[in-house]
Amino acid sequence: MGGFFSVIWQNLPQLLYGAKLTLFFSVVVIIVATILGLIFALFKISHNPVFKKTGEVYVHIFRGLPLLVEIFYIYFALPMILPLHKWFDPYFTPIAGILALSLNEGAYITEIIRAGILSIGKGQTEAAYSIGMTKYQTMRYIILPQAFKRMIPPLVNQFIQTIKDTSLLSVISISELTRQGQIIISTTFASLQIWTAVAVIYLAMIFTLTGISGYLERRFKIDKR
């Protein structure tokens, strides 16, 4: 039995290094995707037809394609027409990974944020206008704070999805957790042990996130106002 765990033990530093990268990519992608989501959600609810259409096209494309295809497209296909790999050398690989993931998750987050904004009754907007608030002030001080509370559960869902989706970055040789697992197994052949360890590390990260969201929900008293 000691042998079962010893292979995990021996390779733990490498696994934890992968976990660190997974965490790094998750955090960066969640931040970028949330910003994209907010921008395109505001585009989609805008009355300006150009903005509106832009938001719609964005969501259609990046929600409509498999994430793996998007990663391949940005990493392999795009450099054929734009020398991105030269511009961003030597960081093209992580940038392409972050870009592909962020654009994809951002499309989902756009819809989450849009739904949250639309769920706030029209009366709130009218009341804000009636005391002279501008559209920006109304959004900033009245609509978004209320919408945000309603967005927390679906956003957390999407963030969990994001953590798991970073495993796809292994296909462009980003040495995140899944990739590290593959590398270790290619020399040790200890599939059961290593994949078990990888699974446990993923679950630990996701449980942490769930814990944070539980705290946020209590803090903002979601079920109340």
Place this chain on the structure above:
Amino acid sequence: MINAKNVKKSFGKNLVLKGVSLSVKPKEVVVIMGASGSGKSTFLRCLNGLEKVYSGEIYINNVEITHNKTNLNLVRREVGMVFQHFNLFAHLSVLDNITIGPVKVLGKSKEEAENIAMNLLKKVGLEEKANNYPDELSGGQQQRVAIARALAMNPIVMLFDEPTSALDPEMVGEVLSVMRNLAKEGMTMIVVTHEMGFAREVGDRVVFMDDGQIVEEGSPQEIFTYPKQERTKAFISKIL
């Protein structure tokens, strides 16, 4: 002070205001009555630009608010509005509901705004609710806070859109009494309501609307006791 000329408004093909003209003098209390669908709420909402008019002109203090280049945000600071469903900001305490306008829109300091807010809360009898949230208040209390919120902007006119229609009967009185005091202090008011008693007692003028037009207007006495038009008579007999 308020001058609306031949205001027309349509929703799609449906013409809901067919040329409404009304002028209101300072300190006047005008009560607009009429069946639902007569266009009275729509007309009121045109007066602060919540609805865009299709044609016609509306002047508030000699500023034409129906003009394309008029900054509606500046106009709305001076036109208070109270809604049928209160529309208090659900995520803000009673105090913050009242101070957010003066602080964010007028640029007042938090202390100054809170002083104003506490005075207004005293006026509407809700000082002790300052730190409660809207969903902890009764309908009548919420509507009184909504009135205080509008007053905090120091408006030159107050618009009331059926302020008591969503209230339980026992709460109507407390809201009307706040409005009555406001009228006594000389606030210019335009009130869409079905409250005959209020119209009779507080109204300087009653305007009766039907089918997107003003059918008849006059003192409460004239309208309620001696209505001239058939449509007014039919309406009055129904609500009496």
